[in-house]
Amino acid sequence: MFSFLRRMDPSRRRLLLTCFYAFFCSGMVSLMLGSAMPDLKRSWGLSDSFSGVLLSAHSIGNMVAGFVSGIVPFWLGRRRSIALLASLAFLGMTLMAVTGAPGLLFAAFVLTGVGRGSVTNFNNHTVNVLTDGSPAAANILHACFAVGAITAPMAFLLLSRIAAWQAGLFFVVLCGVAAVFLFFRSQVPDDRPDRKQKEARTMAFLKEPAFLVFAGMMFCYICSEYAINGWLVTYLQHKQSLFTAMGEGGIAAYSQSMATLLWAVILAGRLTCAWLSRKVSQKILMFVASIGMAACFAGMLLASAVPVVTGCIAGMGFCMAGICPMIYSDAVHYTNTYPLATGTLLAFGATGGILMPALVGFLAQSGGFEMSMTAILVSIVLLTVFSAVNTRMKTRKGVSET
CATH class of the missing domain: 1.20.1250.20 (MFS general substrate transporter like domains)
Structure with missing residues (x-):
């Protein structure tokens, strides 16, 4: 490794x-x-x-x-x-x-x-x-x-x-x-x-379908990650079945511990992906992880028992762990050739990080958290679609300038 x-x-x-x-x-x-x-x-x-x-x-x-x-x-x-x-x-x-x-x-x-x-x-x-x-x-x-x-x-x-x-x-x-x-x-x-090099100034990689798939994956992933990080604790504290089972004091401690659990499992997942990537194509890993992330997030929304919710959060963290680093790694041809490519991927992701947390908050104010969190599920499903397309894509060796 x-x-x-x-x-x-x-x-x-x-x-x-x-x-x-x-x-x-x-x-x-x-x-x-x-x-x-x-x-x-x-x-x-x-x-x-x-x-x-x-x-x-x-x-x-x-x-x-x-x-x-x-x-x-x-x-x-x-x-x-x-x-x-x-x-x-x-x-x-x-x-x-x-x-x-x-x-x-x-x-x-x-x-x-x-x-x-x-x-x-x-x-x-x-x-x-x-x-x-x-x-x-x-x-x-x-x-x-x-x-x-x-x-x-x-x-x-x-x-x-x-x-x-x-x-x-x-x-x-x-x-x-x-x-x-x-x-x-x-x-x-x-x-x-060298500012005179054509690659240093061009954004021709935006014409490449493969790069646009990476950008779509990054947008959807950061939409999901930022919204989960920002709203998970609040969502759990508003989940009626958990509140009934634990009471106000218990649900507050539980929700904070779930935020810590999420990142602890993400750490374990990233180390696991570092090992698995030597044996399995990262395109396949991202596709399988996206499916798992969608399934676990949906399970968290539907579950009412504390052990099931906890297991779904842990599974979600483990599945989402390697997606972002592998997007950057899979896009290596573009990011190593074009100085603006890495920043462009980051900008796509940051746009999602601005929009989705705000959208969840707006929907929660009008319809409650149970409904608003489904917006995150939509972004995860779209991530799965992009990941499926990515398994069929091959990064080309050159990008047309015309």
Whole structure:
């Protein structure tokens, strides 16, 4: 599973490990925003509606990063640009801890989105280049994100009890400063892309059916993941059968534990996919995983017994674990050839991350959570359709410029 590490020279191995560590930090940033939101609301007097705007601002920054992080390296080089753009995420978290001014808070969430999105863009592209699109490497990279996502809520809870809620944010900032330093010291292949090369400026890959299938898969997957992450706890607390069985106190603890379980299983699933991808085509793995994800999510919506709901959530996390990293890995021809391709995939995904959580909230307000969560199921079914099409697609060696 780690054979790609043994084939690397020391400088490339250090860069790969830096990407792994930076994605761990990115996972902490992602989950720390949700962990800190109740304290942000209480300390800065934020309304529920403005809190929702802030979460959307983070997704907007993530989408902007898809384009900015693909263009800035032409002027600053890849090494300097990722060090600069990654630092924006931790600048944003510092602003959250020290000010409650609405405009600055909005800017802070946008900055965290730009920083996180830039790290996602750089890491997925760089790991694909360093490992020649190894699915195992892509899954291990995203497993590091899952470790950070699991670590963040526990670190926030511990540090907020020892000191104050801001301590959790500053902990992530310190970890992020180390990641920025490591990026700045790294030796990055093809550090300054040639702006005169046709591939550096073109978006002709958008004419390719195979790339559009990858984009559709990314859009549907991020629709599902962001909406599940954002609404799972609230949905479980509003599920009448669980509330009746556990009561108010029990359902609150259960719903939070299910969010932790989801990411713990995602971590296990990504490590499993890293091993399986050596034996099974990643196109087949994504198709089977999409079917499993749809079945488990539907089971969660239909089930009323606590053990069944728990099993469906665990199964859903295990199935969804490897889909995103394998999309990046399967698109390696485009992302390695065209500097804007990785950012474009990220932008498609970020668009889904903006739209679906808001749609679920709107539908829940008008028709309740039981109905609104079916919108997520629709996106998972569409993901399955795209995955089925992808099993029949072959990535072409060239893209027409005309």
